[in-house]
Amino acid sequence: MNIKPQKGMQEYLPDAAYKRDLLMNIILDTYRSCGFTRIYTPAIESAENLDKSDGGDNLNLIFKILKRGEKLESALSKTPVDEKELCDLGLRYDLTLPLSRYYANNRNDLPSPFKCIQCDKVYRAERPQRGRLREFVQCDIDILGSDSICCEIELISVTCKALGKIGIGKFFVRVNDRRILRCTLSSMGFPEDSLDTVCVTFDKLDKIGAEGVAAELREKEMPEEAVNKLGELISKSAITLDDMASYCEGEAAEAIASLKTIIDTSNQLSDEYDVVFDPSLVRGQGYYTGTVFEVASEKFGGTVAGGGRYDGLIGRFTGEQIPAVGFSIGFERIFSIVTENNIELQGKRTRVAILYKSEDILEAIRKSSELEASADVTLILVTNPKKTDKFYSRAKNAGFDDIIKLNL
Secondary structure, three states: OOOOOOOOOOOOOHHHHHHHHHHHHHHHHHHHHOOOEEOOOOOEEEHHHHHOOOOHHHHHHOOEEEOOHHHHHHHHHOOOOOHHHHEEEEEOOOOHHHHHHHHHHHHHHOOOOEEEEEEEEEEOOOOOEOOEOOEEEEEEEEEEOOOOOHHHHHHHHHHHHHHHHHOOOOEEEEEEEHHHHHHHHHHHOOOHHHHHHHHHHHOOHHHHHHHHHHHHHHHOOOOHHHHHHHHHHHOOOOOOHHHHHOOOOOHHHHHHHHHHHHHHHHHHHOOOEEEEEOOOOOOOOOOOOOEEEEEEEOOOOOEEEEEEEOOOOOHHHHOOOOOEEEEEEEHHHHHHHHHHOOOOOOOOOEEEEEEEOHHHHHHHHHHHHHHOOOEEEEEEEOOOHHHHHHHHHHHHHOOOOEEEEOOO
16 A cells, blocks of 8 residues: 555655644634634635636636435436536635635524634645645634725734744735726727626736736737737836726726725725735635735745635625625745744744653653643653663754753
8 A cells, every 4th residue: 555645645744744733833823813803714615616606717627526325327328428427526726615615504603704714725636846735724704794995904913923023034915906907908999798807917017027918818819909019008117096097987987996005095994014015916716706816925935825705706605695794814825934934933842852761650640730831841751771871862962941850
């Protein structure tokens, strides 16, 4: 039998597991201290819910679960075999769809607005490579039942507090609103039914530049006049909300005013990070309806957190509009930064080892109990007292801060 974990799945030795616990505790303690409460949802969801969740490219990465027993036999007996009939369940690809179903099922027992925490594993059938796992942890906070922009401001503040306590150095928050972007593109002359694919291309602005965006849109056979107008806008060294305002009216104009408030207020809350407008920020999930945001690390590069408003997702379960917004820290990305750069995490306790002989077990446990309030204590049975020095050396090499020889 194969002793290796499956590709894209990780297992951790004790030191790494301990560091992951420290990291998780920093995030959880910050979330809880800011008034959020933890919930748990199943890792398995119905295939129908997952398929209808509008999760963008993630829908192509769902781990599907075959039907069982007679239902599977019945599905296999049909000619031709319908792949969709073979599976009725799947592993969650993120925590937002399960939360939306959870809220629809339990909202009569929940406060409104509901401020919750989910820190749990999710699964995507990725091609395993560095930075892309098939099983990984996300750390989400969400506010459900309120359409106030105060929710966005609060989520940005709480998420940045957690990242600040971890100690990953300087970072900044990029924000946008899909309503602004869609209205701008529509005003330029892009067809309404093409806005999603145009947004996907626009999202690549920081990677392929203005010329690359224009070239890709021409390949998609978008109207030349619209492509030229967009090219003029994105060729500017910095695009402001005022630049976008000239293209927007109605709901999009209101979104610009709201986004200005979110940015200005968030920037007044702390000098440790900057909140900036990024017109190319789209986010991949199709369920986002308004504000979207990401946190990028200046020191280590890349995105470490992201989220947005998804006012329509819960309504797919309830049949009524229920506003919701969330922010998720990418735990695995943060963990890799912490480990690769030897960042010392808060909350680490002194580690003490007690070396003892079998006849001293009672005294050893009592001594351990005395020290537990201030240290993590490990009992190490010395099977051969003549080799005490060897046991001592092993404990020292294992990283214990203090080693007590009991009656040795």
